[in-house]
Amino acid sequence: MKRLAAIAVAAAALHAVPAGAVEIEVGYPYSHLFDVTYEKIMESFKKEHPEIEVTFRATYEDYEDGTNTILREAVSGNLPDITMQGLNRQQVLVEKGIAKSLEPFIAKEADFEKDGYHKAMLDLGTFGGEVHGLPFSVSLPVGYYNMDLVKKAGTTALPKTWDEVIQLCQKMSANGVKNPMFWGWNITGNWFVQALMWSQDKPIVEDGRFTIDSDEGLVSLETMKKLFRGCDMQNLSWKEALASFSAGEIGMMFWSTSALGAVERAKGDFELKTAEFPGIGQKPKGLPAGGNAALLVSTSDDPERLQAAWTFLKYITSGLGAAAVAETTGYMPPNKAANEIILADFYKKNPNKETAVRQLPLLREWIAYPGDNGLAVTQVIYDGIESVVVGDQDDMKALQEELQEEVTDLLPAPAKGS
Known part of the structure; x- marks a missing residue:
């Protein structure tokens, strides 16, 4: 128990x-x-x-x-x-x-x-x-790297952008790594969605209004889809992902720095390195x-x-x-x-x-969704991202519109003049 x-x-x-x-x-x-x-x-x-x-x-x-x-x-x-x-x-x-x-x-x-x-x-x-x-x-979010598997892909250079992460995934796959990457989409509070938004200096809620319908919101959704597809990411629970990475089965994992102590205590016989959270084409402008x-x-x-x-x-x-x-x-x-x-x-x-x-x-700031439905909003966004992870949704523009509508219905109406 x-x-x-x-x-x-x-x-x-x-x-x-x-x-x-x-x-x-x-x-x-x-x-x-x-x-x-x-x-x-x-x-x-x-x-x-x-x-x-x-x-x-x-x-x-x-x-x-x-x-x-x-x-x-x-x-x-x-x-x-x-x-x-x-x-x-x-x-x-x-x-x-x-x-x-x-x-x-x-x-x-x-x-x-x-x-x-x-x-x-x-x-x-x-x-x-x-x-x-x-x-x-x-x-803060960071990258965890199994350097034994990184070196197996023929490099020691760690990625600074998500495009570079995808390139490294493909090198790992070509060299026999079955599960090159896990990206923490299912971490608590839609934290990684907010990380992508803040990377572009955009809060996910602004003046009481949900902002996934922004250009930055669409870029965030498209970035997730590219990562999930480009790295053939498995749909693991966060506990499964942490255990699998600690066992030496995942090449790189993007997660909170909070788990580092637990990973160090549980990890197998491989070299572990952490590095800064990659950005969308450049260094992140902010992180939650x-x-x-x-x-x-x-x-x-x-x-x-x-x-x-x-x-x-x-x-x-x-x-x-x-x-x-x-x-x-x-x-x-x-x-x-x-x-x-x-x-x-x-x-x-x-x-x-x-x-x-x-x-x-x-x-x-790790932004709280305003009003009494904050937990429900979290679940709506979680379900939307999961539909991309499992392959049920490939149209990010359609997902953007769906999330904007559902979340807006759950949030209090913004104050007049906002």
């Missing part, structure tokens, strides 16, 4: 709880990525705060599952104290009054800014001028920030429990907690103290994890 891993982490870390300890509950996604992170964090947190007992709930399958779970728990009155949510899923929880403002706690922290939070990262969790989410981990943030959703009116929740929330997003994220995953810490002090030499020794750091100047 998916709860077992989280319970095991909690049990190992929380032994010898003193009488009178304040208990808080925490929910987080992606057990395969973050179990080792929280285990590492809890080793130090428990030593520093023996007065706080942390219980981890069943892990969320992904960010969509996390948001759906919290929405259900808000109705049933069974919310945890802290939930980790995708950066693009915070807004709906703020708008529904589920996520609490952190400003009252921040106001009492004389050295809060000195803890090293990047303002740009804080902005991702700021709504109505108030901070509601502290960023826990930040990711992935990752998640810590939100306070407690319904408790006990000031000690709320303070304990804040203590934990602040700890996991500040220096030591943020450093643990980088050391155990491929995420980047959204915290200057972690990047500049604790991890000063880390990236020199771990060049594959430095790739995403080099892309930080390209960081753009």
